[in-house]
Amino acid sequence: MIEIQNLSVKYDSQIALENINLKLEHPSLLVIMGPNGAGKTTLLKSILGLVEYEGKIKIFGKEPEESRNIIGYMPQRDRVNTNIPLKVKDVVLMPLLSRYYFGIRLEDVKNAKRALERVGMLHYWDKNFSSLSGGEQQRVFLARVLAQSSKILILDEPFSATDVATKMKMAGILHKLKREKTIIIVTHDVNPLVECTDKLLLLRKRVIAFGDVMDVLNEENMEKLYGVKVPIVRRENVCYVLGGDVHVHH
Ligand SMILES: Nc1ncnc2c1ncn2[C@@H]1O[C@H](COP(=O)(O)OP(=O)(O)OP(=O)(O)O)[C@@H](O)[C@H]1O
Numbered sequence: 001m002i003e004i005q006n007l008s009v010k011y012d013s014q015i016a017l018e019n020i021n022l023k024l025e026h027p028s029l030l031v032i033m034g035p036n037g038a039g040k041t042t043l044l045k046s047i048l049g050l051v052e053y054e055g056k057i058k059i060f061g062k063e064p065e066e067s068r069n070i071i072g073y074m075p076q077r078d079r080v081n082t083n084i085p086l087k088v089k090d091v092v093l094m095p096l097l098s099r100y101y102f103g104i105r106l107e108d109v110k111n112a113k114r115a116l117e118r119v120g121m122l123h124y125w126d127k128n129f130s131s132l133s134g135g136e137q138q139r140v141f142l143a144r145v146l147a148q149s150s151k152i153l154i155l156d157e158p159f160s161a162t163d164v165a166t167k168m169k170m171a172g173i174l175h176k177l178k179r180e181k182t183i184i185i186v187t188h189d190v191n192p193l194v195e196c197t198d199k200l201l202l203l204r205k206r207v208i209a210f211g212d213v214m215d216v217l218n219e220e221n222m223e224k225l226y227g228v229k230v231p232i233v234r235r236e237n238v239c240y241v242l243g244g245d246v247h248v249h250h
């Protein structure tokens with residue numbers, strides 16, 4: 001379970017997050033949406049203990065700094081140097097390696113292969129990572145997180161460079177995983193995830209709305225969030241954002 005109380009983050013004098021409160025059950029899937037610069041990545045980094053913050057964050061009762069070994073993190077793609085002179089297998093195995101002083105275990109190799117297979121990239125096992133396309137690299141990064149078998153997954157825009165089929169496939173993987181894990185995903189396109197999202201957080205420095213998708217995803221909240229009208233289509237017990245990828249610049 002993740003509990004956040006009165007969380008605020010400042011960079012120098014600039015406020016990035018102000019008085020965030022939320023509570024997330026385990027297992028569950030949380031989607032975070034908001035405009036560029038809204039503090040989404042900053043919120044993830046706070047949960048990971050990678051930025052200084054004011055307030056309280058508890059992850060199964062522990063501090064973020066004490067919880068790193070139970071969290072798998074996929075950083076935002078444009079912040080990561082993807083010119084890595086490694087093979088695909090090494091990229092996936094690397095986080096597993098650092099856990100043991102006596103090198104790679106057969107089980108780690110199995111986990112890495114299974115994860116790559118899940119994202120449809122196992123045939124690239126021996127390929128140079130830097131030769132892959134952007135979307136393929138993205139899939140390998142997802143496999144890297146999956147292979148760690150963490151209790152909590154934190155994914156910052158995991159779909160950003162991927163095609164529609166890959167997005168749907170990734171959403172399907174996450175749908176299965178959320179039965180046993182807590183998954184937090186930042187995305188500008190909530191549509192592939194609508195059916196498996198337990199809680200939706202609309203963030204713009206502060207919490208604009210937080211709750212069940214059907215309660216939170218409405219035109220009034222979207223206008224508060226992005227400052228423009230974004231049409232929502234409602235159908236029985238699902239709703240979708242028309243135009244899909246909401247990515248409004250300020
Ligand atoms: N290391 C940093 N030093 C100073 N300011 C920062 C730093 N990281 C983020 N900021 C600022 O904090 C604000 C929130 O940034 P953050 O990266 O959390 O936004 P975001 O919601 O993830 O945006 P995007 O959708 O573009 O990824 C921005 O105004 C940004 O300029």
Ligand SMILES: [Mg+2]
Binds near residue numbers: 041042076
């Ligand atoms: Mg970000």
